[in-house]
Amino acid sequence: MTPAPHTREEKRLHKLGHKHVAGLDEVGKGSWAGPLVAAAVILPPTFNAKGIRDSKQLTAKAREKLFVRITKEAVAWAVHVVEHVDIDLRGIQNANTTALINSAKKLHVPADALLVDAVHIRVGRTPTKAIIKGDQKSVSIAAASIVAKVIRDELMNGHHRLYPKYGFNKHKGYGTAQHLAAIKKHGLSPIHRRTFRPMSGKPKTTR
Numbered sequence: 578m579t580p581a582p583h584t585r586e587e588k589r590l591h592k593l594g595h596k597h598v599a600g601l602d603e604v605g606k607g608s609w610a611g612p613l614v615a616a617a618v619i620l621p622p623t624f625n626a627k628g629i630r631d632s633k634q635l636t637a638k639a640r641e642k643l644f645v646r647i648t649k650e651a652v653a654w655a656v657h658v659v660e661h662v663d664i665d666l667r668g669i670q671n672a673n674t675t676a677l678i679n680s681a682k683k684l685h686v687p688a689d690a691l692l693v694d695a696v697h698i699r700v701g702r703t704p705t706k707a708i709i710k711g712d713q714k715s716v717s718i719a720a721a722s723i724v725a726k727v728i729r730d731e732l733m734n735g736h737h738r739l740y741p742k743y744g745f746n747k748h749k750g751y752g753t754a755q756h757l758a759a760i761k762k763h764g765l766s767p768i769h770r771r772t773f774r775p776m777s778g779k780p781k782t783t784r
Contacts, residue, residue, distance in 0.1 A: 582629060582719040586706065590690045591622065595704065597652060599688035600717025601677050603696075604632065604725040606669060609776065610743070610750035610769045611733050613659045613669070615676035616725035617684055617691075619652040620717055629719050631712040632726035644727040647720045654721075655683035656728055665772045674698055680721075694718050740766045 590598045603615040620626075629647075632640055648654055657679035659672040667675070673696060681691055681700045690704045694711035711718040730749055737746035743759045743766055750756070750768075757775060769776050 579631070579634065579713055582626070582631070582712070582714050582716045584626065584716050586692055586708065586715050587620075587622075587717055590692075590704075593690075595689035597686055597689045598692060598717060599653075599681060599684060599690070600692050600694075600711075600715055600719070600721045601681060601698075602694040602712050602718050602722040602725055603673055603676055604722065604729045605750070606673055607752075608750040608770075609752050609756065609773050610745065610766065611661060611736055612729065613664060613672050613676055614656055614725045614729040614732070615659075615673075615680040616654065616656045616721040616728070617677075617680040617688070618647060618654045618717055618721040618724055619684065619686060619688060620647070620720055621650065621652055624650055624716070626716045629716050629723070631719055632722040633712075635723070637730065640723050640727050640730075643720075643723050647724060651720070653684045653686035653688075654724060655680050655685070656725060657683060658728075658732070661768050661770050664770055668772075692718055694722070736766075736768055740768070 587598045597619045599617045599619045601617045605613040657676045659676045664672045677698050678700055692715050693707045695709050697707045712722040733745045733749045742763050744755055748756045
């Protein structure tokens with residue numbers, strides 16, 4: 578089992594005088610449909626990190642419980658949503674960077690430093706560190722991954738109510754055999770990303 582994320586990076590930055598350290602992560606980058614959601618979370622030094630993990634390692638029920646605790650106890654948290662239309666227009670890498678930067682800018686308590694899952698970004702002169710697999714290593718980044726995941730899942734549940742034949746409530750827009758079969762049977766929904774396979778080019782299915 579992957580070790581639980583730690584607070585070493587946060588503590589290091591606190592010792593350097595950075596009081597408010599935000600963790601940033603995104604969800605939905607590889608999805609075939611729907612939005613990309615990024616979150617920024619500043620946790621207090623006294624936050625109890627028990628149970629905090631990369632959102633992908635948690636059940637939906639566990640994520641929802643942690644979401645309540647994170648958003649209740651956080652010094653500040655914020656999200657930014659990039660819709661499928663903008664992803665097709667700007668490209669996924671640009672959309673990803675934009676979402677992360679804007680989530681940090683939306684914090685009602687400005688961050689003194691940023692820890693980001695894998696992506697190098699610049700938000701003014703705020704010190705920033707990109708950490709590979711940061712959602713598995715940093716508690717703040719893991720908390721951001723949970724917030725982003727819960728919000729995006731709820732958005733996709735809403736899309737399921739509009740377009741129930743695609744099963745968005747189950748696969749959340751990601752590439753599955755069920756999703757591919759629905760596309761072949763019904764064509765594309767209004768929220769599919771036209772620049773992604775199998776919407777453009779040869780069909781491709783991922784597990």
